[in-house]
Each structure stands twice: as structure tokens, then as C-alpha cells.
Amino acid sequence: MAESASTLIPAAAASGDLPARDAAKPAQANPFGKKKGEPTAEELLANINRALPFSDEAEKSVLSSLLQDPNERLSESRVNLPIAAFYHEANRTIYEKLLEFYDKNIPIDPVMVTNVLRDQNMLDRVGGPAAITELFTFVPSPAHYLHYKKIVLDKYLLRQLIHACSINIHTAYEFGKEQIDGDVGTLVDQAEQRMLAVRESTGKEDNMKSLSSHVAEAIDSIQYMLEHPGQLRGLSTGYSVLDKLSSGLQGSEMFVIAARPSMGKTSFAMNLIEHISVDCNHAAAVFSLEMSATMLVRRLLVSRAQLSMQDLSRGLLSRAQQEALAKATRDLQKAQIFIDDTPGLDVLEMRAKARRLKKQHNIQVIMIDYLQLVTSSSRRAKDNRQIEIAEISAGIKGIAKELNIPVIVLAQLNRAVEGRKGQRPVLSDLRESGSIEQDADMVGLLTREDYAGGKMEVGDEEEEARKKGQALLILAKNRNGPTDDVPLRFIDYAMRFVERSPEAEPDSP
Template sequence: MQPNQQLPHDLQAEMSVLGALLMNEQLLYSDVVPLEPDDFFDQRFKEIYSAILKLNENNKPIDTTTVVDQLQEDQKLQFVEPKLLIDIMDATPTLRNYPDYVAIVKEHSTRRTLIDTAEMIIENSKNASVELEDVLTDAESSVMRVSQATSKNDFRRMDTILPELYQHAEEINKTKGEVTGIPSGYRAIDSMTSGFGRNDLIILAARPSMGKTAFALNIAEHVGSSDQNYNVAVFSLEMGAEQLVSRMIASKGNIDASKLRAGGFDRDDWAKFQMAIRELSRSRIFIDDTPGIRINEIRSKCVRLKQQEKHLDMIIIDYLQLIQGSSTRRSENRQQEVSEISRMLKGLAREIGAPVIALSQLSRGVESRQDKRPMMSDLRESGSIEQDADIVSFLYRDDYYNRGEGEESDVSQLDTSEVELLIAKHRNGPTGTAKLIFNKKYSKFLDQENFDREI
């Protein structure tokens, strides 16, 4: 089928690219944005370029004879007459302008892709069965993909990288022993991590009721507090925004969380409640409680938030296994889908320049062991999670499993618990255990050394 001749294209530029490659195959390694077969408008030129790429992949010479042989092997000669290759070479003005020919072909291809994208957006916008949020997210993602396709990641010379590392070394040595990344708010953790790196993917995993949501919210409270000047995005796929904020109020004000649910405030509680609201209202925490959100929606919302607020400094997701893949259709292989999600979360951390803390479930296998401290193999639907993550950490409470005779059978009745944060993987630092205290009544985690002073 012939392409629409009204779409942007330049057949002379396409012929010049192919002619230059037929005369000098080394041009394939030029410092230009690489072309794909679909960047060519003319179907015949797509087939010729595909043949050239196959020859190059197989370390075969590239000339008119070998290209014809490859086309014959691919059963494409019915589309391309051998004489066309000679005509293409004759129509090529000069090899020197090869980068310019490539740029022209790429620009027209990008414009055609944008037209296709615009038509897709129009069709989706007309379709009332497609949610508006999906239309906006797909539109944004499609345009972003087009933009990324026009850029190239070049090698960087050592002399361009070393000055940045030298400056970083000077900065961290001026602040020796201090936190150089985004602080968690917990001395025991920051002493091991020096703060969370801005490109890091951090996995925080635990069995249900260990307190991982409360812990993540405590970190958000600290990082997003008004005196820090950090912006924090929280994606809650399990609880609504009101529930999360209620937990934050309990933690911030040292208020019994059950009173926030059932009432029964005394005068002291009201004073704490009002103080907590005042402090949280000045915080830089942004909550999205869309259930079943797709990974590309998370990315789009983070990009928009960063543009809107000028900077985004931490992203918290509760929790990873509830995120949907980028496809609107549910994947039959959930492990592959979770692997895609973890890769995209790592990419998100690098793109935004903010640590991503993703909460994760653990498999029930941990319950069958005598020592119930979690291990890497306990990560549920792990896929590539442990490979993608810079830090993998587990929350463990011994009292959750090991209660002596005569103690309450319901561990939730105990006001406080000793907690271990097990850092099982740390790409850029040590592994080990940070000791914390969890006050369940207030949904609040503390460093052990601060427990008596703050509660």
C-alpha cells in the first residue's frame, strides 16, 4: 500500500542516505541520531535500509551486489528492482553531507509520527468509553516517546566526567560524616546510607502488619516537612488520601490513632491535633490515591509535578505489586509485568533525579522458616526487582512472631515493638541492620536512642 503522499517526506534525502551507505558502509558508525527502517517514507527504501542493517549485523560487506542478495534472501525483490540501487547511487550528490541527509529523514519521520499520535489522540478523545485520564496519559507518553527517539546518548570522555566527580568529592569531604543524599530522618539508617541517592530505587519490603506503610509515611513526613524544602510525591494504591493523612496526624501529634477513627478526644488531644494539622499543612507532600494506577501514569504525573513545583525530591509508592503495567491489557505473566514495572521505576528515579521508595510484599515462604527474618528470595513476584534496586530493605519485628507465654495473642495490643530494618542489598554502600522502635498507637517509628525522649 502506498503511503499518503501528503505526509512530510523527502525522497531525495532518503535516496542520498542509502546511496552514501552503499558507497561507504563506515558511515553507519557516524555520530548522528540512528535511523530505523520505519524512518523511511518510501517502502522500497525501508526494505533496502533493512537489508543494509542485516548485512552489517552479520559482518558482511555492503554494496549493490550484497544488498540485492540480501533482498532476495528476504524475498523482497518483488518490491525493489536491482536497477534502483544504481539509480540511488547516481542520485547521491556527496558523501560529505551524510549527517544532513540523516537529519532531514529523521525530522520528516518525527513529524509523521506526531501526526499519527495526534490522530490517535483525536480518536481516543472522541471515544466516550476511554477514560479521560487514560487519554491524557497515553497522549503524554506518546509525545514523550517521540521526543526521546530524536535524542541520542553519546559516549562521554573521561575528561568531561572527572571534574564532576572531583567537585562531588570536595563537597562530601567538606561534610565528612554528614548526610549527602536525601535524609530519611533516622540516624541509624542515614549512618549506613548517607541519605538516599537521587537516582536510587529503594525497595522496602515486609509481611502485612509489619508497619511498612507507617514507616514510609514517617519518612515522607520528615523529608516533606516545611523546613526541609523537599517535595515528596506519595502514590497510595491501597489506602485513600484521608486514611494516609489521618496516620500522619497521629504520628505528628502523638495522638492515639484509634481516637482519630472512633473519636474520644480530650483537651490535650485537641491541642495535639491542631498542632499536627498546622505543621502538615505547611509540608511539601503531594498524595495521589488512584487505585490500580499504571506505571506510565505514575511517570507522567511525576514529570508534571516536577514541572509544576520546579523540583521533585522523593517518590514513595505503596505498593509495587498493585501497580498495573504500561499496557491497558492485563498481562498473562505477572512476573514479567512486575519486572517491567521495576525497570521503569529505576528509570523514573534517574529521569526525575529523585529516590523512588517502592513498598513491596513478601511471599508467605518466610512464615515457614524458623528464623523469619526476610531474605531476597522472599520478594513476591520478584522478577528483576533485586537487580534493578539500589537498596533492598526489609522490616522485621521479632515480637510479631515470637511472643512468650501469657502475652497477648494479638500483637497489635502491644504499644511498642523493637524493629529491625535489614538492608540486604546496598549497591553503593554497606549492608547491615538499623534498630528502630515502632509505636503502633501513634503509627510512629523512632530511632532507639530517641525513643524515651520523643514519646
Template sequence: MELVQANDENGNNDETGNLGYRQPPHNLEAEQAILGAILVNNEAAQKVQGFLQPEHFFEPVHGRIYESVLKLMDKNQIADPVKLKPYFDNDEALSDVGGAQYLVRLAASAATIINTEDYGRTIYDLAMRRSLIQIGEEMVNDAYDAPIDEEAMEQISAAEKQLFDLAELGQSESGAQTFSRALKVAVENIENAFKDPDSLSGVTTGLTKLNDQIGGLHNSDLMILAGRPAMGKTALATNIAFNAAHRYHQDLVAGVDMNMSKGAVCCFFSLEMSADQLAARILSDRANEHYNGPDSIQSHAMRQGKLTQDQFEAIARAAMEMEDLPLFIDDTPALTIAGLRTRARRLKRQHNLGLVVVDYLQLLRGGGKGGSENRVQEISEITRGLKGLAKELHVPVLALSQLSRQVEQRENKRPMLSDLRESGSIEQDADMVMFVFREEYYKEKEEPSLSDHEKHQTWQAEMENLYGKAEVIVGKQRHGPVGTVRLGFIKEVTRFTDLVEDDHLPERF
């Protein structure tokens, strides 16, 4: 057989069309044209700098020229061949093409400013294709040479993460970034918070005092909301999820710039309650906004059908209002952390997911290797996975957690960080830890005998003082102070509210 004698520029043989070698997809002429346009008129860079990064250029020296232009522009200086020449006089990569004079030739080959964005999109698209090729090659090589103790699902999850990063961030892996880029993002976040009328840097909880304490739910943060049974942690998480989704829908209808919205598309992973039970709980809460009758509409009464006509009509109105609410509920039982990541990534791509709530952490499963893994190690894997998910999707993750029974043994039953089950990993990985505490619940169990009139009167006075009150104790916060936030709690409809003053509280006993 004769050897292939000549290939065209794409690596195809001229005579037979057989494939010789293939270069990664690129277009040097487009790169030169766009750099020339930017050097002639720096305003051209404003059309592409939102999506085009230096690493998207195939020719490394083109990427460095583009990066230098952006740095000069950030300093409000004009970037032209004369200004850039000192930076590239000794650049060895330019020596083969004529040294710093190459900058002048780039300016001479400038594309018109009208075409700049089209050229930028072409360069970006080719960079994406090169990254896809790299991911594909790694997938093939890893599948052939996989270690014996690595499961196929782990490789699928890793490949899925790379594809997600490529689709969302424009790069298959984040890697190290310059301090100037990180600084720019930080300043933009501070500026947005400064201009925001809500003075929030994160997603709203819908509770003013809690927002003031924590500044909202911050992107990339793992927040733990813990409490003993019957404290209302699921109710508070449900309230927060609804409030964030409701705010997002309101801003969307009002035509607000959604990049500035303090709401979020939310997914509630309910491993304990079914989706219809959770929806019924939210529905009963919202239906009371439309009902002015003597008794509140309670979710258990809804399930049993014990409703008046007015109550049913209020429920119907509330249901119609919430039809378009961007709130997703996933009630898959015994969900693995890998499965949760997959579903969250899909929602991020399809619906711009902005908040993840997990109820609750101890019901998630880890990798499941061997089936006899130590529970503490499994919880560590889960919390690391949730923190990784928050950073990967750049969304807040609110995970509920149970507390150990040692709380019940103390006279002061306010929870502490040491009360977290498997607290080492949870406390370490979380950016924020909050505890829900209702003293009313414990005081109610201490009711003395009616025969002891004096003790019963004292207990009754204490109950009246505690009725409808709850505390959210911020035990750890990386971005701010710890402390206690006092909230109102309407037990009948499981809703947390901003605390009403004592002289407006309803009478109970």
C-alpha cells in the same frame, strides 16, 4: 479525471491545491546553518547540546557530522572542517553533495552564533513532529490490525508511554544508545554525588544511618519494603515519603538548584488506608514537633476529638506548615498496574514527580484477563510493571509487600528473602529488598505470669533493652552491601528516627 501534473515542495498541487504526497516536516537549510555555525565556532554547540541529539537531524549525514563534532569536543579538541575531513573522506552519503568538501561549504553557510539556539529549537521541534506522525501512524495501523487477544487498553497504555517518552526524553522510544552517552551520564552522577555535602546519590530517606547503608533511593530502582503486620512498614514508608517531600520543599524555598536537590515530589498510592487517614498520621507526627505537653498527640485521639487546646493549636500550626508540601496521595481502591502507570506519568508531566510509594504491592491488580489468572503470574506482572515504571519515569519506586506466615513459626523471627509472598518474581525484579523488624513486638507477647517473679524481671529487663528500637534489614541491594540498620521507633506517633543512645532512652517499665 486528469492526473496531478506538478506538486510544490510541500506536496500540494500547484493548480488545485489538492494534496499529492507529503514529506515529513524538516528544514535542511536550518540544519546546514547550525552545523556551519558550530564548525566555525565550537562554542555554538554548547548552546544546543543539552537538548539537540544527532537523531533529531532529518538528514542522517548531518546527524553524523553533529555527533563527530561533540566527540571531538569531549576530547577537548577543536572540531573544524580540516579536523573532520579524514572521518568523512570515504563517506558514501557525502559523495552526492561533493564529498568531504561539503564540510567547508557548511562552514561558509554558518548562521551567526546569536541564532544558534533558535535554529536548534527549530530542528528539535520538527523532529518532535516527525515522531508524532510516526506514533499516530502506528496507533492507526495497530487499531486496524490488533490481535484478537490484545485489549484496547493495552494499546492505549503503549501509545501513552510513547507520547510520554516523546515529551520527557525527546524521543518516542529509547532504543539502543552509544556507550559514550551512557558513560557520560554515569560520570555526571558520580561527580554530583562527589560534590554533594550529603554524600547521597539518590533521594534522601531522612534517616542518616539508612542513607549511609543504601545511598538514598536511586532513580530507576524498584525497592521492596517488606514486613509482617504491626512491624511498621506503612509508618516507615510514610516517614520516607514525608522526608523526601519536605526536603524538596525546603530546597525550593532556599533557592537550591533543584537538579541537585536530594528531595523529591512524591506520590503515595495508598491502597489500604484512605487519604485522610494517612494525612492524619503524618499530621499527628509533625504536630508533636510543636507540642511540649506531657502526652504526645496521637492520630486516634485526633479522630475522636480528645484534644486539649494546646494540642489543637499545635495541630493547626503543623497543618499550616505542610500546606505546600509536594506530597500527593492516591487512595483509589483495587488500582490496576496500568492505572497506576497512567497516574504516575501524569504527575511526572505536571509536577515533576520524583518518588513513587505503593502501599502495598499485593493489593494492586494486574491486567485482569479472564479473571482466573494464577496469582503468582499476576504478582509477576505487577512487579515487572513497577520496575518498568521506575525505568520509564526515571524515579525510585518504593513498593511495600507482605511476608508469609512462616516467619511466625521460626524461633528467630527476623525475615529473609524466602519469606516474601510469591517471592520468586518480587525478589528477581527488585533492585533492593528491605525488611522492617521490631523484636519488641514479639517479646511483648511473651510476657510471663506475674507470679513467676524471676522470669518476669528477666522479661522486663529485655523489654527495656528493646523498647523504641527497630531494625531495617537490607536483604538485597544491587548497588551496595546488605546489612542491618538499627533505628529508633516512637510507637505513639508511628515515627522512625535515627537511633538514640541507650543512656537517652525513656523508661518504660
């Protein structure tokens, strides 16, 4: 039986509150999630041709202050007030001429400015001699120059923001027409860079300092070191010899840890992250392209609790071991370690994620496991592995410099080390080593005697026992310090590296 017509009309329409014709229309879905009172996307695009923000009065006030007090004001504005900050062409032209006068050490006054503009046939462009005279008397005193300049810079930044957004909108529409695979990540990263460039342009004043300022800062840092002897300048690694050689992990540095497979480079890097985050209470980010986050956390728990992974997998833990595991769990739950286990992560996407983590959680160190598994989506890198590795290495170094934090990067060594007597690795053993060597600030080559050197002869049980667990981190490159060997001992059942003296004998089993 067909439903009556009245059942198709909402109650409000049937009661006369709404016209039945409008009430019967289905609700329109809103794909943009627009809140009540906000303009729609169509309305925003319709108003895209609105006038850009500017303040002619503030621009004239700045020029008036510069004309009245050129010696004091122009030296400052030359550094932190760009010509493009003036919206009106006339104001921009006058400011450009004032900077030329300042650079050439020419006296600045309304008469000189008027004559030069007349000689260059530019006087009519700025409004004639009367405009120059009016500018000189536009403000009674240059005392509020900084306030006027801030208004001009704020308007300039708003225009930059609008420009960056316009480019992002245009490139997003154009990308839809091209349909190029693999470039969406690049598009998003470029859009994010444009927005960050606008934000960072607000803090570029006074970057250039005199030598006396740098000397004062250097003396302050030396004084601090004298007052705090033995204190590191960077993040402690938990290994005293490595801390001594590196003075701690420094901001903007790229620390490459390279080894052959199964040498324990992931364990060593996670020992560093554990010490920095758990023991020193610093936030850390881990990009694990080889191992899942669950496995990484399991290894962290085993290493922290000094347990055997095999016993844990079999569920054979004593009461004391369970208590140690519970304590390790509590320690790790308090730590700020953010793990991203996305496989095949693009270096641009990694950079964007690192920016967000730095902004939201103020991470102090990043670990990447490992470099050869990172990808690059640029067209140049698709057909050339050397170019791809170079772009990835440069991108990781760029992350360290941009965020001013150390980045620990794991890398693979090639097979050449296995054919060398003693199997001691060198820098050239790095796969695609040219770009990695160039970008890295420190390179540590990890090796273990019980893996390297080949098989023991029959009857060499004593020598085999001596080598059991002995490891070495060869600091082959250290841009800001000496190079040397860092002796370590590997506790294989707990996947943990600890310090040892060079002549230390292994513990008895």
C-alpha cells in the same frame, strides 16, 4: 390550544435574517468540543492521505556536506542521524552507502561512490552519475551542515509523530471490534508510550561517551563530595543509619519495605515521605491501594504533631496538643504530596499517572502501598499469580528507571517468619519473592520485638518493658552498598518510627 407556526421559528428567521427552513433545524451537538475554525474529525480523516512532511533540498544539502567533508561529518552523523531520516529513497540509498564506506574505512569521493553503486546495479536507482556529481556541488560549503541536519531531523520527527498517531487511531478502531475486557488501560498506555517515544527521540544525541568523559564526570562528583563532606548523593530518609548505608535514596532505584501485617510498614513509609516532602521540600506521590487518602492524611497529622490517634478520635486534646496539630496542618498544607487512593490500580495506569505527575509537578519520589494489591491487565497474568507479580515488580522498576526517581514499595512477608525461632525475617520470606528480590535495589525487612518472638513468660515484665517499641529494619539487600540492621523505636500512639542506639532502653511510661 395549539401554538401558532410563527412561535416555532426563531426571531432572526422571522425577521428575514435567516431562511426559516434552516433556522427551524435543531442545533447539532458537538461531541468533540470543536472550537470555531477548527477542522472536524471527518475533515481530518478525509485529509489523512496528505503527503508526509519532508525537505528534499535539506536532504541533498546534508549529503553534499558529507561528500565534501566526510571525515568530520560522518563520524557525527553515524550516531545521531538515522538512515530513516531521509525520506526519498535515492537520498536514503546514497547515505547508506556513505555510512558503509565510513565503517570500512574506504575513501569517499564522487568517483568511488559512483563506481560502487554501478557495480551493485544501484546507480540508476539514485539518478545516475549526474545525480552524484550534482550532490557534490549542491552546496558551496559544508559550513551549514548542522542547520541542514536539523531540518532533516525535524521532518523525520514529524513523520514519526504522524505514524504514531496513525497507529493509535488504527488500534483504537480495532479495539472497538474485539471487545476484550481489561485491555483499555493497556491500549492507552501503549498509545502514551508511542507519543513519549517520539518526544524522547529528540534527545538521543551523544549518548555514547568516551571513557575520558566518564572519568571527568566521576572526578567532578568526587570533588563535590570532598568539598561537601557528609552530604548525601540521594534523598535523605531522615534516619542517619539508613542514609549512611544507602547514601540516600537514589534515582531509578526500587526500595522494597516488607513486613508482616500490623508491623507498621505503612507508618514507616509515610515517615519517609513526610521527611522528604515536608522537611526537605521535595514533591512526592503516594499510591495507596489499601488505605483511603483521608486516613493517610489523618495519620500524617498525628505523626507530625506527635499526638495520640485514640485521643484525637475521642476529641480529647489539650490546648498544647491543638496548637501542635495546627502547626502540623500548616506544614502539610505547604508540602507537595499527591495521594491516589484508587483501589486495585493497574501497573500500567499507575505508570501513566506517575509520568504526568513527574511532568506537571516534578515529583522526586513515589511510594506504593502495597505491591501485592497492584494488578496487571495482561492476558498472561490473569491465570498465573507468579507471572502477575513478576510483571508488576518489573513495571514498578520500569517506573523508577524511566522517571529516574526512587520508588518505595511496600510488600507483605509470608507466614514462614512466624514459625522461625526469634522470628527474624529473611529475603525468602517475601511473598512471590523471586521477581521482587531480582528487581529491587534495596530490600528492608521491618520487624518489632514486641510483636515478634512470642509471648513473654510470667514474671518477664522487665524483658517485656525492654522490648516495648523496639523495632528493626533489616537491610537484607543493598545493590550499591553494605547491608546491616537499622535500629528503630516505634511510638505506637503516634504511629511514628524514630532512631535509637542498639543498646538504648525504652523511655519510661
